[in-house]
Amino acid sequence: MSEAEALEPVQSGVRLRFRLLAAVFALIAAALLVALVTLVQQSNHERDVALARKQHSFDVMMLTSELDGALSRSEAALGRYVTDGSVQTGALYLDQWRRAGRELDTLADLVGDDPEQAARAAALKQLYVRRGAELAKSATLASYKRGWAALSLFSQAGRSDVLPRTAQLIRQMQDAERALLDERSTAAANRVHRSNALARLLSWVGVMLTLSALATGWMAVIAWSHERIARADADAEINRTQALENAVADRTRELQEANQRLTKEAAVRAEAESKLRQMQKMEAVGQLTGGIAHDFNNMLAVVLGGLELARNRVTEQAAEANRHIENAMEGANRAAALTRRLLSFSRAEPLLPAGVDPGALIHGMSDLVDRTIGERITVRIAAEPDVWPVWVDPYQLENAILNLCVNARDAMAGAGVLAIGASKRTLRVGEINLLPAGDYVRIAVEDDGQGMTPAVLERVFEPFFTTKPVGEGTGLGLSQIFGFARQSRGDVVIASVEGAGTTVSLYLPRHRGEAVIASLPPETPAAPASLDALTILLVEDDVRVRTATRDALTELGYHALPCASADEAIATLESRDDIGLLITDVVMPGTTGPELVRAIGPRFPRLPILFVTGFVGEAGEAEMFQGHEVLRKPFTLAKLAQAVGTAAGRAKAIHDQAA
Numbered sequence: 001m002s003e004a005e006a007l008e009p010v011q012s013g014v015r016l017r018f019r020l021l022a023a024v025f026a027l028i029a030a031a032l033l034v035a036l037v038t039l040v041q042q043s044n045h046e047r048d049v050a051l052a053r054k055q056h057s058f059d060v061m062m063l064t065s066e067l068d069g070a071l072s073r074s075e076a077a078l079g080r081y082v083t084d085g086s087v088q089t090g091a092l093y094l095d096q097w098r099r100a101g102r103e104l105d106t107l108a109d110l111v112g113d114d115p116e117q118a119a120r121a122a123a124l125k126q127l128y129v130r131r132g133a134e135l136a137k138s139a140t141l142a143s144y145k146r147g148w149a150a151l152s153l154f155s156q157a158g159r160s161d162v163l164p165r166t167a168q169l170i171r172q173m174q175d176a177e178r179a180l181l182d183e184r185s186t187a188a189a190n191r192v193h194r195s196n197a198l199a200r201l202l203s204w205v206g207v208m209l210t211l212s213a214l215a216t217g218w219m220a221v222i223a224w225s226h227e228r229i230a231r232a233d234a235d236a237e238i239n240r241t242q243a244l245e246n247a248v249a250d251r252t253r254e255l256q257e258a259n260q261r262l263t264k265e266a267a268v269r270a271e272a273e274s275k276l277r278q279m280q281k282m283e284a285v286g287q288l289t290g291g292i293a294h295d296f297n298n299m300l301a302v303v304l305g306g307l308e309l310a311r312n313r314v315t316e317q318a319a320e321a322n323r324h325i326e327n328a329m330e331g332a333n334r335a336a337a338l339t340r341r342l343l344s345f346s347r348a349e350p351l352l353p354a355g356v357d358p359g360a361l362i363h364g365m366s367d368l369v370d371r372t373i374g375e376r377i378t379v380r381i382a383a384e385p386d387v388w389p390v391w392v393d394p395y396q397l398e399n400a401i402l403n404l405c406v407n408a409r410d411a412m413a414g415a416g417v418l419a420i421g422a423s424k425r426t427l428r429v430g431e432i433n434l435l436p437a438g439d440y441v442r443i444a445v446e447d448d449g450q451g452m453t454p455a456v457l458e459r460v461f462e463p464f465f466t467t468k469p470v471g472e473g474t475g476l477g478l479s480q481i482f483g484f485a486r487q488s489r490g491d492v493v494i495a496s497v498e499g500a501g502t503t504v505s506l507y508l509p510r511h512r513g514e515a516v517i518a519s520l521p522p523e524t525p526a527a528p529a530s531l532d533a534l535t536i537l538l539v540e541d542d543v544r545v546r547t548a549t550r551d552a553l554t555e556l557g558y559h560a561l562p563c564a565s566a567d568e569a570i571a572t573l574e575s576r577d578d579i580g581l582l583i584t585d586v587v588m589p590g591t592t593g594p595e596l597v598r599a600i601g602p603r604f605p606r607l608p609i610l611f612v613t614g615f616v617g618e619a620g621e622a623e624m625f626q627g628h629e630v631l632r633k634p635f636t637l638a639k640l641a642q643a644v645g646t647a648a649g650r651a652k653a654i655h656d657q658a659a
Helices: 003-084 087-110 115-143 147-157 162-223 226-313 318-346 358-364 366-373 394-411 454-459 477-487 543-555 566-575 593-600 637-658
Strands: 354-356 377-383 390-392 416-427 438-447 491-497 501-509 535-539 559-563 579-585 609-613 629-632
Touching (some): 003 162, 115 147, 115 162, 226 318, 226 543, 358 377, 394 416, 394 438, 394 477, 394 501, 477 491, 477 501, 535 543, 535 566, 579 637, 593 609, 629 637
Parallel strands (some): 377 416, 535 559, 535 579, 609 629
Antiparallel strands (some): 354 390, 438 501
């Protein structure tokens, strides 16, 4: 045996032990590196959390400052509004007040994980609601040009304890967050220091491992052949190249998909912004028409009442005087109809909703539609079986359908086929404008007339826009229907093709209750109550309307007691026991008509009430009129007699029951 052959087992054992030691060293080094990397990652995570908490405190402090500023700006804007009555100043107050509400909601979300701060945010929300109620009265009076009354209420609201309590809570939240900020700044600094120290340690370990790897590599070069190293390097390079190509392809595909999504989202957002601008424009015009109609109705009430009284007393030149009076009353009635359309468009007309069967309602309108549109038009009325009930004002719904039939008649030049139908529809989100998903009833009026051009269809809901000749249309018909549909939580859609006809669809939400009104009763005048010498308490702040209404009641044979305010009415009720009916206006300075009724309800529970209103606005909703008669301004002597007769009938029933 040669010496080389004798040394071969020894050399093989040395190489084997060397490889085992190298493997053990590599495992220990890898474990140490993994431990250090994990420790550094954990430290970096703790540092990021500490910095995030610090930023959270900054955000809370900034938001409380912005909230304080928004509240101050809204108070200042309201102060200017009650003095100058500018619509822009009122809009600035409302915008700042709503902005403060949004910032308060955001603040509550930010401090939700801190029980003490969350309690302060909840207290701020309660104070915000209280302050809103205190300022709303001044804003409402200012919107109706009641400057001195609005200024008095605003001055009284300035002495409320809500302001110092709000400022105190904001300071407490800022002080608490400032203390937390100091603690979190210290914690963040400690975490940053620890993270930097571990990073330096990791760097030194990396250097040591690099040197060790170099030594191990040098020894590996001795142990393994250059060919195997070259083959391994080549295989590794091929794998890295393939992985890089796959990553580039995946990233390119992701970018293409993201670009397609952004393009679709941009198109949807542009469409939504266009609809929002249109709605804002309609709302602005609606507020304007509502304000005009309020004063217009008061004047018309005086005109109609005075003309009727004058007509009843004309003795000389009766024919000539009656002709002029009839002309004046015709103009006043046309103005009253225009005012009602303005109110419906502006959504200020008080609705009296009830459960209505739309199928029965449109079938019951067949005779009225035939009389209105003429004999040359064929009317086809159809409704699905068991169509759902809807919660709407039945008179407003009938008026909307009748207006659509008149428009269809004009579009068909008085001859053609008109179809009216009611069907059930279940809508998805975004299927019909901004309506939420759910069950709806679709009431459609379809004609085979001349249709509309795209330019006309785009402007069809704009107020005062009409394609009819001058003097033959106000341009408020479809605007009125638009306002009624939105006020009833529904929507209206028009589909039209030039030369092929038009279909107008009303979408109204399904009512889950029973239909208490299947169709409207025929309009027959109500007979006056037979209760003799009925004493009526009349509450109206406008002296002209109060005088005209008192004279009209006297003309009808009733004894009227006029009052200019709710306080005067309460005093009269407490001093007399012969009052059988209360007639009150809705919108009045100080105490409104519904507030007056609520105040006297416990003491006079059986006193019948008749509300007289021309514009409700923010004074209340339809629920406040439930169980009471409602008379809309302007009214004729006949309508007043009918309303008083119906309400007085309640008084007679109560009188007979007591007897």
